[in-house]
Amino acid sequence: xxxxxxxxxxxxxxxxxxxxxxxxxxxxxxxxxxxxxxxxxxxxxxxxxxxxxxxxxxxxxxxxxxxxxxxxxxxxxxxxxxxxxxxxxxxxxxxxxxxxxxxxxxxxxxxxxxxxxxxxxxxxxxxxxxxxxxxxxxxxxxxxxxxxxxxxxxxxxxxxxxxxxxxxxxxxxxxxxxxxxxxxxxxxxxxxxxxxxxxxxxxxxxxxxxxxxxxxxxxxxxxxxxxxxxxxxxxxxxxxxxxxxxxxxxxxxxxxxxxxxxxxxxxxxxxxxxxxxxxxxxxxxxxxxxxxxxxxxxxxxxxxxxxxxxxxxxxxxxxxxxxxxxx
Numbered sequence: 553x554x555x556x557x558x559x560x561x562x563x564x565x566x567x568x569x570x571x572x573x574x575x576x577x578x579x580x581x582x583x584x585x586x587x588x589x590x591x592x593x594x595x596x597x598x599x600x601x602x603x604x605x606x607x608x609x610x611x612x613x614x615x616x617x618x619x620x621x622x623x624x625x626x627x628x629x630x631x632x633x634x635x636x637x638x639x640x641x642x643x644x645x646x647x648x649x650x651x652x653x654x655x656x657x658x659x660x661x662x663x664x665x666x667x668x669x670x671x672x673x674x675x676x677x678x679x680x681x682x683x684x685x686x687x688x689x690x691x692x693x694x695x696x697x698x699x700x701x702x703x704x705x706x707x708x709x710x711x712x713x714x715x716x717x718x719x720x721x722x723x724x725x726x727x728x729x730x731x732x733x734x735x736x737x738x739x740x741x742x743x744x745x746x747x748x749x750x751x752x753x754x755x756x757x758x759x760x761x762x763x764x765x766x767x768x769x770x771x772x773x774x775x776x777x778x779x780x781x782x783x784x785x786x787x788x789x790x791x792x793x794x795x796x797x798x799x800x801x802x803x804x805x806x807x808x809x810x811x812x813x814x815x816x817x818x819x820x821x822x823x824x825x826x827x828x829x830x831x832x833x834x835x836x837x838x839x840x841x842x843x844x845x846x847x848x849x850x851x852x853x854x855x856x857x858x859x860x861x862x863x864x865x866x867x868x869x870x871x872x873x874x875x876x877x878x879x
Contacts, residue, residue: 599638599871599872600836600869600870600871600872601633601635601638601639601640601851601869601870601872602640602867602868602869603622603624603631603633603640603867603868603869603870604640604641604642604867605642606624606627606629606631606867606868607624607626607627607862607863607868608624608625608626608627608855608856608862608863608868609622609623609624609625609841609853609854609855609856609868609869610623610624610625610652610653610654610841610842610853610855611623611625611652611653611654611655611666611667611700611796611841611842611853612655612842612843612844612851612852612853612870613655613656613657613664613844614635614657614844614845614846614851615657615659615846616846616847618634618635618636618846619632619633619634619635620632620633620634620635620640620844620846620851620870621633621643621655621657621664621679622640622853622870623652623653623655623666624646624651624652624868625651625652625653625855625862626651626862627646627651627652628646628647628649628650628651628652628666628675629642629644629645629646629652630642630643630644630646630652630655630664630666630677630682631643633870635846635849635851635872640870643682644677644682646675647684650668650671650675651668651669651671652666652667652675653666653667653668653669653698653699653700654666654667654699654700654701654712654753654754654796654842655667655701656701656702656703656709657679657703658703658707658709658724660726661724661725661726661727661728662678662679662680662728663676663677663678663679663685663724663728663730664676664677664678664679665701665703665709665711665722665724666701667698667699667700667701667711667712668687668690668698669697669698669699670696670697671696671698672689672690672691672692672693672694672696672698673687673688673689673690673698674687674688674690674698674701674709674711674720674722674733675687675688676688676709676722676724676728676730678728685728685730686730688722688730688733689733690711690713690720690722690733690735691713691716691718691720691735693713693715693716695715695716696713696715696716697713697714697715697749698711698712698713698720699711699712699713699714699751699752699753700712700752700753700754700796700842701754702754702755702756702763703724703756704756704760704763704778705756705758705760706760707723707724707725707726708721708722708723708724708731709721709722709724710754710756710763710778711754712751712752712753712754712765713751714749714750714751714752714768715745715749715750716745717737717738717742717743717744717745717750717751718735718736718737718738718743718781719735719736719738719751719754719763719765719776719781720733720734720735720736721733721734721735721736721778722734736776736778736781737781738776738781738783739780739781739782739783740774740782740783740784741767741770741772741774741783741784741785742765742767742774742776742783743781743783744767744769744770746769747767747768747769747770748769749768749769750767750768750769750770751765751766751767751768752765752766752767752768752794752795752796753765753766753794753795753796753797753806753807753842754766754797755797755798755799755804756799757799757823758801760778761777761778761779762775762776762777762778762823763775763776763778764776764786764797764799764804764823765783766791766794766795766796766797766806767794768793768794768795771790771791771792771793771794772785772786772789772790772791772794773785773786773789773791773794773797773804773806773826774786775823784824786804786819786823786824786825786826787824787825787826788825788826788827789804789806789817789825789826791806791808791815792808792811793808793809793810793811794806794807794808795807795808795809795840795841795842796841796842796843798843798844798845798850800845802818802819802820802821803816803817803818803819803829804816804817804818804819804826805817805843805845805850805875807840807841807842807843807852809839809840809841809855809857810839810857810858812833812834812837812838812839812840813831813832813833813837814831814832814840814843814850814852814873815828815830815831815832816828816829816830816831816832816875816876816877817829830876830877832850832873832874832875832877834871834873836854836869836871837852837854837871838854838855838856838858838865839854839855839856839857839858840852840853840854840855840871841853841855841857845875847875848874848875848876849872849873849874849875850872850873850874850875851870851871851872852870852871852872852873853868853870853871854868854869854870854871855868856868
């Protein structure tokens with residue numbers, strides 16, 4: 553999620569801290585200023601899949617067969633959806649006070665990792681039965697905003713913090729065992745936290761040596777070396793209101809929430825620069841925050857932050873669009 557208009561929130565079941573965190577998140581949004589919601593239309597209305605009963609929405613992840621998981625930002629509940637059927641239903645009724653920001657699925661262990669926003673926590677769920685495997689405190693900083701998460705092929709989940717120049721790694725083994733958190737301090741431009749909302753979406757490259765992170769305040773994406781935390785800009789990728797990102801090989805999709813669009817970039821072999829290949833706009837978009845790819849389709853979550861915080865919309869949905877419009 554990206555709070556330039558809208559931050560993500562989450563908190564562990566400590567109601568006092570939850571209330572304080574929500575106020576802080578609202579302050580972040582206010583400090584970002586008023587942003588008009590743009591409306592785009594690329595022809596026919598795209599397919600939408602409603603999240604029945606959701607009070608908000610933010611993160612999404614999907615399996616290759618079209619099974620997807622999406623979160624209720626403010627309640628922390630997790631929805632289970634079927635792309636082929638075009639349906640979704642509540643799967644996990646999260647404990648009171650817990651919320652759901654970005655999420656990712658480790659298909660080898662069946663573990664769903666969820667970023668915990670203002671709580672500073674990460675939540676790990678078993679997708680077989682929806683049970684909580686572990687709650688991991690990533691940081692004790694009361695001002696933390698754990699925004700997004702990506703699994704690496706090497707067996708662990710990387711989390712971003714939008715108000716601090718560091719990433720967190722939590723090992724996850726094939727049996728779903730959760731290890732101790734490790735903190736990676738960032739150097740270079742990705743470590744800059746002078747903006748109101750900084751690190752946001754995250755993705756891991758196939759070789760596990762490099763991460764790609766989105767930086768909302770800088771309207772940019774960066775590579776991060778997982779060994780030493782050194783970061784470098786991916787040149788020519790200008791992405792205002794960048795939120796979640798999706799990576800497949802050299803294709804990088806960036807969700808630009810308050811611009812109501814998703815852009816696809818082709819990265820060079822060294823991940824030093826990118827070329828714009830697609831701008832995906834849909835009249836069904838209403839502040840999309842994150843996206844997951846299933847084959848040639850993208851599933852994007854409408855957060856509807858343009859209606860207020862918490863959102864005042866009556867329903868929330870996933871919008872399904874073509875991932876490769878120009879190819």
